[in-house]
Amino acid sequence: MNPLQTQENKMIGVKVENLKKKFNSFFALKGISLSINKPGLYGLIGPNGAGKTTLFKCITGLLTPTEGKVILNNTAVNRKLLFQKNIFGFIPEDVGLYENLSARDFLHILAGLHGLAKTQRKKRVKEVVDFVGIKYSPNKIIRYLSTGQKRLLLIAGVLIHDPDILILDESLSGLDPVVRSHVSNLMKELSKEKIVFYSSHILTDIWKLSDEVFVLNNGILVEHDTPLNIIKKITKNVYYIESNDNEEIFSFLKKVSNIKKIEFEGNKILFQIKSENVIDEFNEILSKIMEKHSILSFGYYEPDLDQLFIKMVSSNED
Amino acid sequence: MKINSRCVNYSLFIKEWKDAKRKLLPITAGIIIFSLFTILMMYALPYLVPDIPSELFPELTPTVLSQTFFSNANNILSIITVILCVDAIAGEREKNTFTLLKTAPVRDSSLIIIKTIVRFLLVIIPYIFSTLFAFFLIILMAGKPDIPIFLLASGFFILSLLLYVCIGMLISTFTKSQLSSGAVSVLVVFSLTLVSSLLNQEEAARYNFLQIPVNVFSFSFSNIEIIINVLLVIVFSILLLLLSIVIISSEKEPT
Numbered sequence: 001m002n003p004l005q006t007q008e009n010k011m012i013g014v015k016v017e018n019l020k021k022k023f024n025s026f027f028a029l030k031g032i033s034l035s036i037n038k039p040g041l042y043g044l045i046g047p048n049g050a051g052k053t054t055l056f057k058c059i060t061g062l063l064t065p066t067e068g069k070v071i072l073n074n075t076a077v078n079r080k081l082l083f084q085k086n087i088f089g090f091i092p093e094d095v096g097l098y099e100n101l102s103a104r105d106f107l108h109i110l111a112g113l114h115g116l117a118k119t120q121r122k123k124r125v126k127e128v129v130d131f132v133g134i135k136y137s138p139n140k141i142i143r144y145l146s147t148g149q150k151r152l153l154l155i156a157g158v159l160i161h162d163p164d165i166l167i168l169d170e171s172l173s174g175l176d177p178v179v180r181s182h183v184s185n186l187m188k189e190l191s192k193e194k195i196v197f198y199s200s201h202i203l204t205d206i207w208k209l210s211d212e213v214f215v216l217n218n219g220i221l222v223e224h225d226t227p228l229n230i231i232k233k234i235t236k237n238v239y240y241i242e243s244n245d246n247e248e249i250f251s252f253l254k255k256v257s258n259i260k261k262i263e264f265e266g267n268k269i270l271f272q273i274k275s276e277n278v279i280d281e282f283n284e285i286l287s288k289i290m291e292k293h294s295i296l297s298f299g300y301y302e303p304d305l306d307q308l309f310i311k312m313v314s315s316n317e318d
Numbered sequence: 319m320k321i322n323s324r325c326v327n328y329s330l331f332i333k334e335w336k337d338a339k340r341k342l343l344p345i346t347a348g349i350i351i352f353s354l355f356t357i358l359m360m361y362a363l364p365y366l367v368p369d370i371p372s373e374l375f376p377e378l379t380p381t382v383l384s385q386t387f388f389s390n391a392n393n394i395l396s397i398i399t400v401i402l403c404v405d406a407i408a409g410e411r412e413k414n415t416f417t418l419l420k421t422a423p424v425r426d427s428s429l430i431i432i433k434t435i436v437r438f439l440l441v442i443i444p445y446i447f448s449t450l451f452a453f454f455l456i457i458l459m460a461g462k463p464d465i466p467i468f469l470l471a472s473g474f475f476i477l478s479l480l481l482y483v484c485i486g487m488l489i490s491t492f493t494k495s496q497l498s499s500g501a502v503s504v505l506v507v508f509s510l511t512l513v514s515s516l517l518n519q520e521e522a523a524r525y526n527f528l529q530i531p532v533n534v535f536s537f538s539f540s541n542i543e544i545i546i547n548v549l550l551v552i553v554f555s556i557l558l559l560l561l562s563i564v565i566i567s568s569e570k571e572p573t
Contacts, residue, residue: 060421064570082321082423090421096414100337112329113422115321157418 011074012164012195013037014059019068021054021219028054030219031068036212041191043210043227044199047313051219052199053093056169059197060090073164086114089158093170097142103153104138107160114161124160132156132186148179155186166190168198172205184209203305207231217313231303234311237278238301240268241286245293256285270301321423327432330424334436341402346444349395353452356390357383357459380456380463385535387452388471391445392531395475396482397507399441403486404499406433407566412495426567430487430559438483442476449475467534470544475531477551482507484558491562527551 014036021029028051036042046052057063059070061079070077072087098106107128111121129138132152136145145153151171158166168187172180184205187196191211200206206213207227215223215230223230238261243249246269253262253271258281260274275281286298303311360383364375376382410416419429449472456463486503493499514528523533527547530539539547 062417062420062571082425085421085423086321088421090417092414092417094414095417098333098337098415098418099413100340101333105336109329109333110418110422112325112332113419113424115323115325115423117322117325 012039013071013073014165014195014197015071016055016059017069017071019055019058019070020066021051021058021063022066027066028219029058029065032216032219032221033068034214034221034224036195036197039191039193039195040211041187041209042195042197043206043213044197044216045201045203045206045213045309046199046216050216052216053169054219055216056090056092056167056197056199060088060167061085062090086161087163088165088167089161089163090167091154091158091169091171093173095154097150097153099143100141102139102141103134103136103145106142106153107138107156110157111160116161128156128159131159133182148175151175151179151183155183159190163194165195165197168196170199170201172198172200172202180205203309207305215309215312223312230312231308234308235301235303236272237274238270238272239282240265240270240297240299240301241289241295242268242297243289243293243295249289249293252289253285259285265303265307268297268301323425323428326422326424327428330419330428330432331436334433335439338436338440341440342443345398345402345440346447349391349398349444349448350451352394353387353391353448354455356387357452357455360386361459378460380460381467381535383456383460384452384463384468384471385532387449387456388475388531388535391448391475392478392529393511395441395445395479396511396528397504399437399479399482400486400489400503400507401500402440403437403483404490404493404496404503406437406487406490408490408493408496408499427563430491430562430566434483434487434559437486438480441479441483445476445479470539471531471534474527474534474547474551477548478528478531481528481551481555481558484555484562485510488558488562488565491565525550 014034016032016034019029019032020027032051032055044052044055054063058065059072059077061070061077061084064079072084075081075084077084098109101109104125107125108121111124112118116124125138132155134149134152134156136149140149142150142153155171158168166187171187172183175183180202187198188209190196210227212225213223213227213230214221223233225233241249246264246267250262250264250269253259253269258273258275259271261270261272263270273281273285286295289295360378364370364372407416410419453463453468485506489502489506490499493502510528514526517523517526518529518533523529523537524539524543525547526533527550530547533539
């Protein structure tokens with residue numbers, strides 16, 4: 001068994017249908033529907049309290065949804081179906097480890113807990129340790145491992161039963177750049193054969209790694225697309241101008257009929273042009289402004305990822 | 319698709335045992351010291367309270383010493399047993415390791431039963447050593463005790479420890495932290511000790527199964543009474559275990 005090996009013709013997929021989860025009177029998820037049906041890296045982003053962990057816990061059966069259902073590999077999630085627990089591997093954000101065990105014992109026990117026969121365990125543990133790139137002695141007691149070493153051990157642990165779906169909640173957080181890059185590469189490698197559904201607060205990783213991104217806010221799925229398409233959608237025909245006379249230019253732009261949206265972002269004025277010939281329209285606006293004002297910079301607006309995230313979330317709140 | 323349950327249960331047992339065995343030596347040593355202290359205290363008592371006339375102290379026969387040992391062991395081991403169980407489920411929740419078990423194909427019933435077995439072993443192994451130690455100490459100090467009665471008391475004591483383990487498991491199942499689990503455990507054991515002390519009179523004493531290890535030295539029990547008491551302890555233990563399994567299976571937010 002190879003960590004990347006999956007059976008041929010096996011249907012793998014995650015389907016979430018109108019998922020709602022209520023805690024007392026508060027709805028953490030307000031009717032989420034999503035479908036992932038091919039291997040790849042799927043990022044989930046959203047502000048704190050958006051419902052990311054709740055969604056992951058509902059998918060893995062750790063939380064019972066108030067309404068709706070989750071289907072993994074064509075079977076509805078049901079806690080009583082034990083075989084289903086070998087379909088996925090889940091690393092929650094705050095997961096603990098059996099600190100008094102050695103790394104080797106931990107992996108052997110996890111392998112056994114997932115039903116691997118004793119004769120297969122040694123080989124499987126070695127395969128997973130080699131794949132993940134655990135360099136430290138497997139006899140090392142877990143409580144003496146660093147955060148990065150623990151994270152690699154958890155990844156090895158979650159791969160031990162060769163799941164089709166990996167769910168990683170904030171697995172890149174708290175790692176130094178070297179380990180983060182290593183874990184990112186592992187995820188990329190795994191995503192060739194498996195569904196890797198992960199959340200992270202590190203937006204550069206999400207945009208750089210993910211094949212598709214899901215944006216969650218206030219328990220609602222506000223966006224789902226490839227990172228490139230999301231950037232295009234949000235920044236479509238948005239231009240900026242920076243000047244010392246920003247107030248006057250802002251007032252002028254407000255009067256232009258072809259401008260759909262106008263706002264300040266720091267020292268820049270952002271505006272979206274609604275026209276068939278956007279470039280000509282922009283040139284015309286620019287020349288009119290330059291007749292009266294000096295301009296420090298102008299161009300097509302390319303937001304940084306944090307700004308993009310804030311925009312997505314705030315547009316949903318509007 | 320089928321999960322090898324034997325592998326799963328064996329691994330769970332190994333995981334629990336690896337954790338439990340670290341505590342085995344200190345608990346065994348502690349309980350042996352406690353046994354020694356309990357018996358030696360009986361000899362030291364007249365010197366510690368010289369104002370009380372010596373006639374008021376009982377003669378230190380093997381029966382009196384055995385009864386003293388079981389009485390003290392009953393009081394102390396009951397609380398130790400329940401406290402040793404607080405980490406079973408509440409501890410897993412507190413350390414966030416419960417997710418590892420809940421996302422593995424482990425049956426809730428297996429989880430509770432295996433954790434109960436391991437904690438029972440963790441309690442009876444030190445208990446057996448301390449009882450053997452007390453037995454030989456009594457022989458050394460006062461002579462040979464009545465072996466059938468001593469064995470009956472030991473057997474009942476082991477059964478009552480099973481009941482205390484099951485009580486601890488139930489408390490650990492419905493509490494969220496080890497601290498709250500420990501606090502509830504202390505309260506429950508004190509209440510049980512109080513109730514069983516109040517019931518330890520006349521006919522009720524014959525079916526007061528928590529006090530049998532002490533009472534067997536005071537009066538004789540018929541075979542029927544012994545069987546009824548054994549059944550009572552087993553039935554209560556099974557009911558507590560079933561209740562723990564039901565609670566853990568019906569949780570909507572287990573982690």
